[in-house]
Amino acid sequence: MSTPLVMFVLFIAITLLITGWAARRSSGSNSFFAANRQITAWQNGIAVAGDYMSAASFLGIAGLIAFSGYDGFMYSVGFLVAYLTVLLVVAEPLRNTGKYTMADVLAFRMSPRPVRAMASLSTLTVCIFYMIAQMVGAGTLVSQLLKGSHISYNYAVIGVGILMIVYVVFGGMLATTWVQIIKAILLMLGTLLLSILVLSKFNFSLAAFFDAVSHVTYTVKGHSVTKNFLEPGLKYGTGYGPLDLISLGLALVLGTAGLPHILVRFYTVPDAKTARASVIWAMIVIGVFYIMTTFLGFGAATLVGPDFITKNGGTNMSAPLLAQAVAGDVFFAFISAIAFATILAVVAGLTISASTSFAHDFWTNVIHHGTERSKGEEVRVARVTAFAIGIISIALAIVLKNANVAFLVGLAFAVAASANLPVILLSLFWRRFNTAGAVCGLGTGLAASILLILISPSIMGIDAPGVAATARHFIQRPAIFPLPNPGIVSIPLGFLGAILGCLVCREPSAEAKFSELSVRAHTGIGAEKATAE
Amino acid sequence: MNPNPGDPAPSAGTPKDAAPLGLVKPAPPHVPTPEEFARSVDWSRVEATPEFRELIKAKVAFIVPACIFFMVYYFALLVSVGYAPHFMETKVIGVVNLAYLFALSQFFVAWIIAALYVRAAAKYDEMSMRVIRKLKGPK
Numbered sequence: 001m002s003t004p005l006v007m008f009v010l011f012i013a014i015t016l017l018i019t020g021w022a023a024r025r026s027s028g029s030n031s032f033f034a035a036n037r038q039i040t041a042w043q044n045g046i047a048v049a050g051d052y053m054s055a056a057s058f059l060g061i062a063g064l065i066a067f068s069g070y071d072g073f074m075y076s077v078g079f080l081v082a083y084l085t086v087l088l089v090v091a092e093p094l095r096n097t098g099k100y101t102m103a104d105v106l107a108f109r110m111s112p113r114p115v116r117a118m119a120s121l122s123t124l125t126v127c128i129f130y131m132i133a134q135m136v137g138a139g140t141l142v143s144q145l146l147k148g149s150h151i152s153y154n155y156a157v158i159g160v161g162i163l164m165i166v167y168v169v170f171g172g173m174l175a176t177t178w179v180q181i182i183k184a185i186l187l188m189l190g191t192l193l194l195s196i197l198v199l200s201k202f203n204f205s206l207a208a209f210f211d212a213v214s215h216v217t218y219t220v221k222g223h224s225v226t227k228n229f230l231e232p233g234l235k236y237g238t239g240y241g242p243l244d245l246i247s248l249g250l251a252l253v254l255g256t257a258g259l260p261h262i263l264v265r266f267y268t269v270p271d272a273k274t275a276r277a278s279v280i281w282a283m284i285v286i287g288v289f290y291i292m293t294t295f296l297g298f299g300a301a302t303l304v305g306p307d308f309i310t311k312n313g314g315t316n317m318s319a320p321l322l323a324q325a326v327a328g329d330v331f332f333a334f335i336s337a338i339a340f341a342t343i344l345a346v347v348a349g350l351t352i353s354a355s356t357s358f359a360h361d362f363w364t365n366v367i368h369h370g371t372e373r374s375k376g377e378e379v380r381v382a383r384v385t386a387f388a389i390g391i392i393s394i395a396l397a398i399v400l401k402n403a404n405v406a407f408l409v410g411l412a413f414a415v416a417a418s419a420n421l422p423v424i425l426l427s428l429f430w431r432r433f434n435t436a437g438a439v440c441g442l443g444t445g446l447a448a449s450i451l452l453i454l455i456s457p458s459i460m461g462i463d464a465p466g467v468a469a470t471a472r473h474f475i476q477r478p479a480i481f482p483l484p485n486p487g488i489v490s491i492p493l494g495f496l497g498a499i500l501g502c503l504v505c506r507e508p509s510a511e512a513k514f515s516e517l518s519v520r521a522h523t524g525i526g527a528e529k530a531t532a533e
Numbered sequence: 534m535n536p537n538p539g540d541p542a543p544s545a546g547t548p549k550d551a552a553p554l555g556l557v558k559p560a561p562p563h564v565p566t567p568e569e570f571a572r573s574v575d576w577s578r579v580e581a582t583p584e585f586r587e588l589i590k591a592k593v594a595f596i597v598p599a600c601i602f603f604m605v606y607y608f609a610l611l612v613s614v615g616y617a618p619h620f621m622e623t624k625v626i627g628v629v630n631l632a633y634l635f636a637l638s639q640f641f642v643a644w645i646i647a648a649l650y651v652r653a654a655a656k657y658d659e660m661s662m663r664v665i666r667k668l669k670g671p672k
Contacts, residue, residue, distance in 0.1 A: 070614075070636075077610065077639045080643055207627050210629050230630055232622070242616050245614065245615050249608065283644065283647050287640050287644060515576040516574075519664070523664050525665055
């Protein structure tokens with residue numbers, strides 16, 4: 001057995017033990033959906049970081065910086081700054097007024113069925129897009145990392161899918177939380193070790209390190225060029241680039257506070273004060289991690305080189321190849337196992353938030369008017385949903401094996417920022433806001449971001465003959481909308497839709513309940529309490 | 534009357550009923566459900582209390598300027614990197630340029646704002662306790 005495989009198996013064994021432990025402790029809805037609200041601040045903070053630092057961050061950003069230098073680092077900055085929106089505006093009111101999902105807050109003073117139906121649709125959209133991107137990435141990665149061990153793409157995808165189903169169906173939120181915590185600690189450890197090893201190659205001289213970063217030589221279309229990777233503009237420098245960068249920034253800063261799998265995490269803590277403290281923990285972990293992406297990305301650019309990475313698996317392999325270059329095969333195996341753990345943990349987090357939303361919002365509240373027909377029905381439905389989502393994602397990931405799906409993560413952020421965030425903000429802070437506004441805002445934001453992506457260069461473009469299938473555009477026509485990131489248009493449209501929809505009619509009952517929402521959101525009176533096991 | 538003669542289970546009014554012996558505990562006091570609690574409170578009156586208005590005023594006084602500041606500071610980076618790249622390429626320490634230092638400073642600014650918020654929020658916790666005490670105290 002190869003070393004990476006041994007480490008994979010070890011991680012899987014540990015997480016399955018945790019799932020077994022969680023399954024024995026768990027009973028009832030509060031336990032399955034919110035881990036009895038007994039997760040402590042540091043645990044939840046690390047779990048939030050674990051949910052957030054996806055393979056797109058670890059492998060994707062390292063690759064972006066290795067190939068686009070400074071411009072890739074812009075993602076790192078946005079990913080941390082985004083947590084100020086979560087901390088200052090969303091986390092505490094959400095914890096105080098909701099139960100299991102984002103829609104709880106929206107349904108608080110609106111007519112619950114239409115609002116929950118739309119919010120659930122938007123949640124499922126975000127989760128499934130995000131998940132497919134992770135699953136396709138997992139398949140490619142695992143089959144590349146375990147080269148020689150005969151584990152093909154399909155087996156890798158099926159394996160990841162089955163594991164995530166097991167974590168969620170048997171272990172619920174408690175197991176998912178601990179899988180996130182272990183993964184985040186492993187990821188931080190690996191990144192720290194890798195950063196130290198990179199610096200050791202420069203005799204721990206930051207000056208020597210940055211000096212090397214300012215002269216990176218690689219091949220562009222057959223010509224050797226030397227670029228200063230500290231200078232902006234390698235990715236967003238030309239044409240609509242600067243506008244796209246701003247659009248991306250908007251989606252990151254406003255989208256994070258609308259990501260369903262991040263929002264559900266705040267229901268796992270006892271109260272709003274702990275939710276606040278957990279954001280602080282998350283910000284420390286996430287900030288340190290993204291600062292270290294400097295060493296990962298620039299390290300890969302200088303010590304491995306874009307040319308070598310292109311020949312050995314492409315941008316996503318930058319971090320593992322860097323590990324191999326600085327410390328050999330065992331460390332390569334360790335970093336690969338961490339990348340695998342990262343993907344598993346994130347898909348588990350997405351699955352539980354999607355199935356919570358389907359069971360709690362759609363099944364119980366939309367179809368059955370807010371009452372469980374039999375005890376434990378909600379949890380049973382959530383388990384079945386998690387199973388179904390797992391099967392659907394496995395199928396989609398296998399169908400889309402050769403497709404270019406990297407844009408799906410961007411799309412998930414765009415939907416979260418354009419559909420979810422405007423209605424969360426307006427229902428928490430605008431007395432006049434009502435059902436029509438919420439439904440209209442969610443609909444416009446969702447439709448605008450999907451449509452704009454469909455006609456953007458992520459989907460449309462003419463490829464030269466000979467372009468690899470994984471990089472081909474879905475529609476071979478020139479793009480209609482010039483920006484790959486739709487945020488700059490779709491976010492204002494989401495707000496506009498919400499405000500205009502709201503102004504069409506008045507809803508005295510929604511306005512009357514604003515006092516209650518406001519008092520409860522800001523003081524925590526009547527908030528959901530932690531439950532004993 | 535016991536409907537099933539011979540059945541030892543105690544039932545109301547039968548000779549084997551345990552109630553006359555004083556073995557039945559009184560019903561537990563009714564704990565209001567969240568819905569009953571919400572209906573029992575006049576929320577608009579709470580919203581109008583000076584304690585609650587003071588809390589909102591304090592929150593707005595910190596959160597609104599903080600949000601404006603971090604948004605402006607963050608988009609200043611994106612705009613200057615996008616539209617004034619040559620100025621941002623100015624080298625400051627060795628080869629490290631303004632662009633990189635500005636980006637790095639975003640992390641520290643975010644942490645500082647978060648720390649300031651935690652300090653301010655400790656006061657909000659006290660203020661909301663005052664609101665709750667007034668709500669639960671004698672009318």
